Amino acid sequence: IKREKVKDLLVTTTFGKEVIVMGWVKTFRNNQFIALNDGSCMANLQVVVDFEQTPDEILKKITTGAALKITGKLVESLGKGQTVEVKASSVEILGESDAEKFPLQPKKHSLEFLREIAHLRFRTNTFNAVFKIRHHLAFAVHQFFHERGFVYLHTPIITASDAEGAGEMFRVTTLDFDKTPRTETGEVNFKEDFFGRSANLTVSGQLEGELGAMALGEIYTFGPTFRAENSNTTRHLAEFWMIEPEVAFADIEDNMNLAEDLLKYVIKHALENCKDELEFLKNRLLEEEKNKPQAERSELNLLEKLHFCLDNNFERLTYTEAIEILKRSKPNQKKQFNYIIDEWGADLQSEHERYLVEKHFKKPVILTNYPADIKSFYMRQNDEEVNGQKTVAAMDILFPGIGEIVGGSQREERLDKLTQRMQDMGIPQDELYWYLDTRRFGSAPHAGFGLGFERLVLFVTGMTNIRDVIPFPRFPKNAEF
Ligand code: 4AD
Ligand code: MG
Secondary structure: OOOHHHHHOOOOOOOOOOEEEEEEEEEEEEOOEEEEEEOOOOOOOEEEEOOOOOOOOHHHOOOOOOOEEEEEEEOOOOOOOOEEEEEEEEEEEEEEOOOOOOOOOOOOHHHHHHHHHOOOOOOOOHHHHHEEEEHHHHHHHHHHHHHHHOOOOOOOEEEOOOOOOOOOOOOOOOOOOOOOOEEEEEEEEEEHOOOOOOOOEOOOHHHHHHHHHHHHHHEEEEEEEEEEOOOOOOOOOOEEEEEEEEOOOOHHHHHHHHHHHHHHHHHHHHHHHHHHEEEEEEEEHHHHHOOOOOOOOHOOOOHHHHHHHOOOOOOOEEEHHHHHHHOOOOEOOOOOEOOOOOOOOOOOOOOHHHHHHHHHHHOEEEEEEEEHHHHOEEOOOOOOOOEEEOOEEEEEEEEOEEEEEEEEEOOOOOOHHHHHHHHOOOOOOOOHHHHHHHHHHHOOEEEEEEEEEHHHHHHHHHHOOHHHHHOOOOOOEOOOO
């Protein structure tokens, strides 16, 4: 007979059947009842051990964290909260776990503590739920684009270009800088390096994605991206996953529609396919909120929040309109947040973004037409100016509790405008000749965006720290395993 999964056993009614299950011990009560978890679901299977028939040698090794192979009979359970259990005829210890040393006790641990034992936190229900939802969201992303005929384009992880022009790249090198011959001016000579030039980890697959879109029509990337920026926040990682669609013959309007459709599609998919996990996380959050004063508790629970997002159109307005709202806003005295922003042209801080979504509109917001000065070189320049200053056809999507979840734009397809802007911003044109070739040979309007995958997982799971929604978080001073 082959191994059965706990998830399947818990819904069967074929009592009397002989089964094999394998899993890890959550608890062992009264020398008799094992709560066994095999990762297939958050629920445990109750295994009843006959302690008179089982050698003491075995009994004392049934400890929290130990891995077991159980052979036994599936029977109806009389216990509360479960319908089936397994009456064990044999218990085999696959892997012992010293109860004194195993850091996970059968009690609720704080997320901070679990972050310190990130290699073991997968064994908890919270992280079981989070990473299952993460999987389903990734699957739904691929399904969404596949259904619409987009091609999944694998853009490089090692690249020479800085797609965002922000200089936040990690260098990739095989050189030993101490031993490398220097140029006359004392600089490292990257001609000696593996690629014969300097190379970096990608900050975005967009520029290569545009090459694909300008031939295949509609592409998307979904891969890891890297930023050596200050990622010591609850919203930033040094290594994060990004979904970047790019569509030929599309404008900013099409881009906004695609992003809103994508977000709603994947959230709906999670609601339909991760019911147990979302229910568990909803209740976990409700428990946590009990410790907060009434005024700070959220009006909607996790599931209501997700449904609300599906049922409402995202609010669309321009950056300039948002600044007007922020100018009129009253600062929140109690929390000493200064919502007021009196300068057109300034980049929005996360407190401004959160004011717009959480306090003013109370729903997701799409902001468009940002000042050119605070946005990347590739964004399409608008004809009309505001306050005598240039704007670009950018769009950012802001989500409650998250802030910016999507950043994108219509692209500058006019060669002369693009090269002028690159010159103004000091972006090297010779290095990006391949990018400019799309504008030289059959240029066409096109648009795309980047969705930060971890920020999406944060929103859907209701978790509050981005380090808790990626299995192996990378941030300053932390790159274990
Ligand atoms: O706004 P960003 O920097 O845009 C781009 O990279 C464009 N090239 C995308 C495109 O148009 N194809 O990043 C896009 C999104 C952000 O909105 C945010 O959700 C996420 O990526 N993001 C991060 N997520 C986690 N940690 C970080 N350090 C992030 N930086 C950006
Ligand atoms: Mg951005």
